[in-house]
Amino acid sequence: MSDFLKLSGASSSGNVPADMTMRKEAVMNSVRNELALANVQELMNKASDKCFVKCVTKPGTSLSSSEETCLSRCIDRYFEAFTLISRTYKTRLSKERDEQPSQ
Template sequence: MADAKQTLIEAVRQQTAMANTRMLVDKLNEHCFERCVASPTTSLGSAETSCVKNCIGKYVNSWDTVSKQYAGHIQRKTRLLGQ
């Protein structure tokens, strides 16, 4: 029974990670592309490429910070509930 529970927990974690990744990519496309590419063509200019890279870098760093803080919060709550 413990193995089945652990398998289910891992499956939920993986699905959550995939959903979060999809959400991040959607937000990057929505936010960075709209901000950096005024009129889309078949390729990006150097200024557009630089803008997209910088925007994505900032967004991913922010996402990483928030995710780590949230994970820490969940771990603390889990420990408190387990006591």
């Protein structure tokens, strides 16, 4: 209830037009979308680089089926590596943060 009162102090129905709230949401969503897109693009670029190096060792006139098999496994593993490393890094960061005050 007190949270609600605090919120309504800043944005009681008459003060903040619904229009502004909508524009705020629109700005937030477009920022989120842009960043998510940039993240996926970065991941795809890196995965293409790494998997090309690994799987297409001697480029022929077309991709062979074994190269394609390698590429599809490689991209799955690259995504898996990204997820694993992201989790490891986040765990480490929160551990460091917990230790900070006691030092």
